[in-house]
Each structure stands twice: as C-alpha cells, then as structure tokens.
Amino acid sequence: MAVADDLRETLRGALDRMIPADDDPGALDLDCDRFVLELLDSDAELAAFYENGLRNLHAEGFDSLPPDEKDRLLSELESCSSRDGWAVSPSAFVEAMAQHAMEGFYTHPKGWQTVGFEVTL
Amino acid sequence: MSHWDVVIAGAGAGGGVAAYVLAAAGKRVLLLDRGRWLDFATTGRDHLRNHRLATYGHNTGPELVGNPRVFVDVHGTEHVVAPNSSDYHHNASAVGGGTVVYGGQAWRFHPLDFRMASTYGSPSGSSLEDWPISYDDLAPYYELAEWLVGVAGGPPSSQMPERRGYPMPAHVLHRKGRALRAAAEKMGWETQSVPLLMNSVPWDGRAACSNCQQCVGFACPVDAKNGTQNTAIRRAIETGNCRVWDQAVASSLSFEAGRVTGLRVFRCGSWHEIKADAVVLACGAIETARLLLHSRTAQEPNGVGNNSDQVGRHLQGHYYPNAFGQTDEPLWDGIGPGPTTATLDFNHGNDGVIGGGLLADDFVMLPIIFAKWWRPPGAPAWGQANKDWMREGYRRSLMVTGPVHEIPSPDSRVELSSRVTDRFGIPVARLSGTTHPETVRTAEFMEARAKDWLRAAGVREVWSKPQALRLSAGQHQAGTCRMGVDPATSVVDPWGRVHGHENLVIADGSVHVTNGGFNPVLTIMALAWRSAERLVGVNVEFSPLSD
Numbered sequence: 244m245a246v247a248d249d250l251r252e253t254l255r256g257a258l259d260r261m262i263p264a265d266d267d268p269g270a271l272d273l274d275c276d277r278f279v280l281e282l283l284d285s286d287a288e289l290a291a292f293y294e295n296g297l298r299n300l301h302a303e304g305f306d307s308l309p310p311d312e313k314d315r316l317l318s319e320l321e322s323c324s325s326r327d328g329w330a331v332s333p334s335a336f337v338e339a340m341a342q343h344a345m346e347g348f349y350t351h352p353k354g355w356q357t358v359g360f361e362v363t364l
Numbered sequence: 365m366s367h368w369d370v371v372i373a374g375a376g377a378g379g380g381v382a383a384y385v386l387a388a389a390g391k392r393v394l395l396l397d398r399g400r401w402l403d404f405a406t407t408g409r410d411h412l413r414n415h416r417l418a419t420y421g422h423n424t425g426p427e428l429v430g431n432p433r434v435f436v437d438v439h440g441t442e443h444v445v446a447p448n449s450s451d452y453h454h455n456a457s458a459v460g461g462g463t464v465v466y467g468g469q470a471w472r473f474h475p476l477d478f479r480m481a482s483t484y485g486s487p488s489g490s491s492l493e494d495w496p497i498s499y500d501d502l503a504p505y506y507e508l509a510e511w512l513v514g515v516a517g518g519p520p521s522s523q524m525p526e527r528r529g530y531p532m533p534a535h536v537l538h539r540k541g542r543a544l545r546a547a548a549e550k551m552g553w554e555t556q557s558v559p560l561l562m563n564s565v566p567w568d569g570r571a572a573c574s575n576c577q578q579c580v581g582f583a584c585p586v587d588a589k590n591g592t593q594n595t596a597i598r599r600a601i602e603t604g605n606c607r608v609w610d611q612a613v614a615s616s617l618s619f620e621a622g623r624v625t626g627l628r629v630f631r632c633g634s635w636h637e638i639k640a641d642a643v644v645l646a647c648g649a650i651e652t653a654r655l656l657l658h659s660r661t662a663q664e665p666n667g668v669g670n671n672s673d674q675v676g677r678h679l680q681g682h683y684y685p686n687a688f689g690q691t692d693e694p695l696w697d698g699i700g701p702g703p704t705t706a707t708l709d710f711n712h713g714n715d716g717v718i719g720g721g722l723l724a725d726d727f728v729m730l731p732i733i734f735a736k737w738w739r740p741p742g743a744p745a746w747g748q749a750n751k752d753w754m755r756e757g758y759r760r761s762l763m764v765t766g767p768v769h770e771i772p773s774p775d776s777r778v779e780l781s782s783r784v785t786d787r788f789g790i791p792v793a794r795l796s797g798t799t800h801p802e803t804v805r806t807a808e809f810m811e812a813r814a815k816d817w818l819r820a821a822g823v824r825e826v827w828s829k830p831q832a833l834r835l836s837a838g839q840h841q842a843g844t845c846r847m848g849v850d851p852a853t854s855v856v857d858p859w860g861r862v863h864g865h866e867n868l869v870i871a872d873g874s875v876h877v878t879n880g881g882f883n884p885v886l887t888i889m890a891l892a893w894r895s896a897e898r899l900v901g902v903n904v905e906f907s908p909l910s911d
C-alpha cells in the first residue's frame with residue numbers, strides 16, 4: 244500500500260477540494276484517488292512525498308474541517324515553501340495534488356465532457 | 365544475405381525516403397530501426413503517454429529503462445534523463461520514426477533560409493552560416509517528397525516561389541481558422557493554408573482523414589496520416605529490393621583500411637556484422653552524431669567525420685513562441701487535425717532581428733494539455749475556480765504559434781558521456797549548451813506578432829510563455845553533422861557524404877546547416893532523396909499515376 248490506511252481519507256478529502264463536484268462530477272467521482280494511488284504504487288519517491296504531505300495535512304486537522312475551511316488551509320499551504328513539522332514543501336505538495344487530480348480527471352471521458360472536448364473517432 | 369548494396373540505419377523521415385529511392389534504383393537495401401512497426405492499435409491514445417505529453421511515458425520507443433541520455437542544464441549540472449523527459453530531446457523511435465506520430469506539417473524552407481549569414485551577417489558567438497546548396501537545388505526534391513509521401517494543401521503564400529500543386533486539396537477550414545483569416549486580413553497580413561502530410565481525400569489506397577481530435581503525438585486510427593512507414597518504406601518493400609529489420613540497433617560503423625564496410629547491429633539477442641557497399645545513417649540528429657562519435661579508427665580517433673571537431677556541434681531545433689487567449693464566443697468545433705491557417709509574412713525582413721518564422725493555428729488541444737500549459741498567470745491552480753476556468757475557457761481558447769529560425773551556437777552539442785552507458789554498455793549522448801541569444805530576440809519578436817494576431821481576432825487578454833535561453837533540439841533536432849564544402853567547418857559535403865568517405869551518407873536532420881523558420885520534416889525528406897540519388901548516380905522519378 245503506497246498510502247497508509249489512516250491517510251486514505253485525507254487523500255480523498257484533499258482531491259475532492261482540488262476538483263470539487265458540482266453539477267458536473269468532481270475528482271472523486273472520476274476515481275482520481277485510485278489514479279493517484281496507482282501512481283504512488285509505481286513511484287516510491289513520490290509515495291514518500293505524499294505520505295509526509297498527507298500526514299501533516301491530517302495533523303493540521305484537515306479531515307474534520309468544513310469544505311471552505313479545507314480550501315482556506317490548502318490555500319495557506321500553497322503559499323508556504325516550508326512549514327514547521329513538514330519535511331516536504333507544502334506548496335509543492337498542493338501543486339502536486341492539483342496536477343495529479345487534473346491528470347486523473349481530464350484524461351477521463353467524463354472529464355472531457357465537462358469542458359466540451361467531444362470526440363468523434 | 366550477408367552482403368547488401370546499402371544498409372540504412374534509422375527508418376524515420378530521412379531513412380525511409382532514402383530506402384525508397386535506393387530500392388527503386390535497383391539497389392538491394394537493408395533498412396533497420398531500433399524501434400518497432402507500430403500502428404494505432406499498438407500505440408493507443410493515452411493522454412499522458414504520447415509524443416505531445418509524455419508525463420509518464422510515450423507511445424513509441426525506446427524503452428524508458430536502458431536508454432538514458434545525459435542532459436547538462438544551464439548551470440552545468442549533469443542529469444541522467446529517461447526518454448520521456450523533455451530534457452532527453454526525443455523525437456520518436458519506430459519504423460517511420462517521428463513520422464508515425466507527427467503533426468505532418470509539410471513546409472518547404474524559404475529561399476533565404478539557405479542564405480542566413482549572407483542575408484543578416486553572422487552574430488558573434490553564433491555559427492549562423494549559409495547552406496552550400498540553394499532553394500533551387502532542393503525544389504525538385506521537395507516536389508518529389510510532396511508526391512511520394514502525400515501532402516494536402518493549397519497555393520503558397522506570395523512570400524514563397526511558385527510551385528506545382530499538391531496531390532490533395534487542403535483540409536477542412538474550421539471556425540478558428542476562419543476567425544484568424546479574417547483577423548489577418550484586417551491587418552493586411554497574407555495567409556495560406558497549412559500543408560499537411562495527411563489525406564484530405566482518399567489517396568494512395570488509404571482513407572481520408574476523419575478530422576478527429578487526437579492527431580499530433582498519436583498514430584492515426586484510419587491510417588490517413590502519411591508517414592514514411594505507410595508510403596516510402598511500403599513502396600521500397602514493394603520493389604522487392606528492400607528488407608526492413610525492426611528492433612535492430614546499430615552501434616558503430618565497420619571499416620577495412622579506413623574504408624567503411626558496414627555496420628555492427630544488435631538484433632534478436634545477438635550482434636551481427638552487416639556488410640554493405642555503402643552505409644546511410646539516418647538515426648536523427650542526436651543518435652547519428654552519437655554513432656559517428658562512437659565509431660573510431662586510427663585515421664579518425666575522435667570519431668568518424670570528426671577530425672575537425674564538428675560532429676555533434678550546432679545542435680538546434682526550434683523555439684516556439686506562442687500567444688494564447690480567449691474569444692468572447694466559443695470557436696471550438698472540434699475539427700481536427702487543427703492547423704489550417706498560417707502567415708509567412710514574418711519569416712524574413714523583420715526590423716531589428718535576424719530572420720523570423722511562420723505563425724499558424726495549432727492542433728486540437730487535449731484537455732489535460734490545456735489544464736497543464738495554458739492557465740494564465742495568477743489564475744487559480746485548483747478548486748472550484750480552476751474547474752470553472754476549465755469549463756468556461758476550453759472551448760473559447762485560441763492560440764497562435766510557430767517555429768522560429770534558430771541562430772545556432774557551436775557550443776550546443778552532442779558528445780559521448782564519459783560515465784553513463786546504455787543497456788549495451790555503449791556511451792550515451794550527452795547534450796549541453798544553448799542556442800545563441802539572438803534566437804531569443806527573434807522569438808520575442810515573433811511572440812509579439814502572435815499576440816497582434818490574437819488581439820485582431822478579438823481576444824482581449826493575451827498571454828504567452830516567456831522565452832528563455834535554453835537548448836532547443838527536441839522533436840525538430842538538427843544540425844549536428846552540418847553540410848558544407850570545407851571539411852574544416854562541416855561534416856558532410858553538399859551531397860550528404862561524410863568528408864573523406866564517398867560511401868558513407870547522412871540522410872537525416874543532422875545535415876541541416878540551419879533549420880529554417882519552418883517545421884523541418886519535408887526538408888529532411890527532400891535532402892534524403894537528393895543524397896540517395898547521388899549515391900546511386902541515377903535519377904529516381906516518382907508519379908503515383910504510374911502505379
């Protein structure tokens with residue numbers, strides 16, 4: 244397992260804020276959590292990076308925050324290149340999650356539909 | 365068979381065309397490539413593993429493991445890089461090379477592109493030089509390549525010489541193209557359609573393009589994209605004179621008494637000595653230079669063709685200035701492949717800069733590329749606002765881009781790594797240096813013109829990726845075995861023969877003296893034809909009607 248069980252919820256919660264569901268699906272609806280877990284399975288360095296980022300996010304009480312508070316915390320982290328207790332750069336961590344969420348979401352045919360990328364062949 | 369008339373290493377754009385010309389002239393040809401025969405079924409449509417976006421891999425060769433290169437960054441730090449890294453400066457490995465997955469823009473260079481130094485002077489520190497041949501020397505071969513491989517397009521801009529029409533009419537004009545044409549007209553700019561090596565109508569026994577949305581970087585689902593693998597190489601095989609070996613890696617040249625006698629090749633688990641009267645190298649500008657540097661004799665201890673320390677230098681490609689923005693109304697109609705409309709008004713004659721380049725619209729953009737590359741500065745990177753931007757923006761986005769004629773530097777180069785080897789233990793290519801700073805100035809000039817074009821098309825907020833000094837080689841890599849009459853400053857003669865080796869010809873982008881203000885593939889094909897013809901000493905004509 245690339246991510247410890249107790250951090251799965253943190254990962255899901257963070258990805259949900261990267262691409263929230265509205266009238267269109269969000270990151271979790273299109274299995275972006277599975278996409279990230281598969282990435283981490285094939286990349287030990289990335290897995291360790293995530294492990295540290297998620298562990299710290301969890302420690303900051305992320306899981307139990309309401310959505311707008313989650314966003315506020317993520318924005319704050321996005322602007323910090325280092326932070327007490329964090330071995331990885333919080334901004335790099337948020338940036339990586341944003342990239343990976345988009346990679347899972349906008350390569351999915353249902354993600355294409357949200358922007359109007361219509362495929363004819 | 366153990367002895368061939370000609371063995372060709374590299375079955376890409378140049379190697380494929382050379383194989384056709386030599387086989388049609390009656391020569392028994394062995395064409396080999398380290399890549400495999402690939403098609404749509406074997407390459408697929410993974411938006412994160414292709415030759416447009418290779419985040420986690422790509423859809424051709426070589427394998428990500430066992431084929432590293434060394435890249436030296438602008439601070440002088442060495443990095444060992446895998447084939448899907450942009451610092452690897454990869455094209456594509458397959459039978460057909462880059463042409464299996466390319467965008468197929470089929471440009472001729474401008475007559476002045478062959479005369480850059482005498483037109484502009486050569487800035488200090490650069491290796492800007494004239495070609496030893498002119499546009500007129502190459503024009504008949506451009507036409508042959510256009511008909512052999514198959515171009516669709518319309519009449520040329522008045523900036524270019526007259527030429528015969530193409531075998532096929534231009535592709536469908538989409539809404540973005542129409543908007544850009546109207547905008548150009550407002551500014552008094554001339555436009556022309558973008559010539560494409562793709563069937564706009566059924567041609568050569570294959571289907572017409574279905575105007576799909578996933579073209580560049582991928583193989584074609586209906587085989588309407590014309591690469592060398594389904595045109596030149598197919599026809600070479602049909603002559604009965606050409607054998608193709610895929611998954612065959614050439615490591616070095618063989619010699620007897622200083623004369624080239626063949627190639628050392630790894631295939632099916634073992635090494636083979638391939639004997640041939642003549643050898644053609646067409647492994648692309650990086651690997652051809654590497655193979656020469658790795659082939660050493662008593663007479664040429666630093667690599668074949670390298671007694672003047674020219675092999676591997678002048679590595680160049682293209683800067684791609686661009687402008688991006690959003691129109692008020694969506695112009696997206698999803699009609700691929702995408703490039704429809706170009707202006708050649710800024711290839712030359714620009715005040716205060718050297719050369720210039722073409723500008724055109726681009727391929728239909730994959731959503732993930734839009735997400736990764738085109739977020740405007742300051743726009744949110746995630747969350748509801750990012751999602752809204754994606755939804756709002758994707759179908760209203762408009763982009764103009766194009767290759768700039770590079771001002772090369774001799775210090776931008778391919779060498780052999782002294783510490784990293786490939787899976788066979790052969791030293792890998794080490795890439796270092798940057799283009800000449802004048803290239804950046806020209807790119808900035810072109811970026812400003814791209815912005816003008818978008819503003820005229822009604823885009824209110826226009827942005828670009830800033831230009832910075834770097835190594836540009838990449839998919840348009842060229843220049844590492846430049847052509848010239850003087851062995852002190854060049855590697856091959858005006859017929860692609862390595863100086864001092866009448867039976868060793870280079871037939872890929874390596875021989876370009878400069879790389880034009882245009883995508884290079886048609887020039888590579890035309891030169892390969894011309895050099896192959898010279899090697900056999902007979903003219904090879906081509907007309908699809910004579911089939």
Ligand SMILES: Cc1cc2nc3c(=O)[nH]c(=O)nc-3n(C[C@H](O)[C@H](O)[C@H](O)COP(=O)(O)OP(=O)(O)OC[C@H]3O[C@@H](n4cnc5c(N)ncnc54)[C@H](O)[C@@H]3O)c2cc1C
Nearest residue numbers: 374376377378398457461462467468469614872873883885
């Ligand atoms: C996605 C993409 C889009 C592009 N779009 C365009 C476009 O629109 N217009 C344009 O003009 N150009 C385009 N290009 C660039 C174009 O494909 C290249 O300029 C062209 O293919 C280069 O031709 P070449 O003969 O020099 O080498 P290649 O076509 O790269 O062929 C070299 C071949 O040599 C083989 N090889 C290398 N080393 C060895 C070895 N040691 N032994 C055996 N075989 C070896 C490789 O596997 C490869 O198949 C594009 C390229 C890509 C990847």
Ligand code: SF4
Nearest residue numbers: 573574576579584701
């Ligand atoms: S746009 Fe046309 S040529 Fe390109 S891949 Fe699609 S069908 Fe093939």
